Amino acid sequence: MSSKNTNKLNVPEARAAMDKFKMEAASEVGVNLKEGYNGDLTSREAGSVGGQMVKKMIESYEKNL
Numbered sequence: 105m106s107s108k109n110t111n112k113l114n115v116p117e118a119r120a121a122m123d124k125f126k127m128e129a130a131s132e133v134g135v136n137l138k139e140g141y142n143g144d145l146t147s148r149e150a151g152s153v154g155g156q157m158v159k160k161m162i163e164s165y166e167k168n169l
Contacts, residue, residue: 129156 113119123139130137133152135145142150 125157125160126153129153129160132156 113122127137130153133156135149135153137145137153145153
């Protein structure tokens with residue numbers, strides 16, 4: 105298995121900002137996320153990081169309405 109990230113961003117220049125955002129969300133929910141491969145995370149841990157990211161994006165959008 106390859107550990108290369110194959111997710112596509114609409115704006116490739118945003119990769120660093122998205123990685124930083126993901127690390128911040130992971131620390132907020134107490135998940136030990138590291139740079140690179142994180143295949144050792146449980147589904148619950150990975151889902152909590154994604155859920156926190158969505159929550160923060162929705163809060164940001166609502167604040168800017």
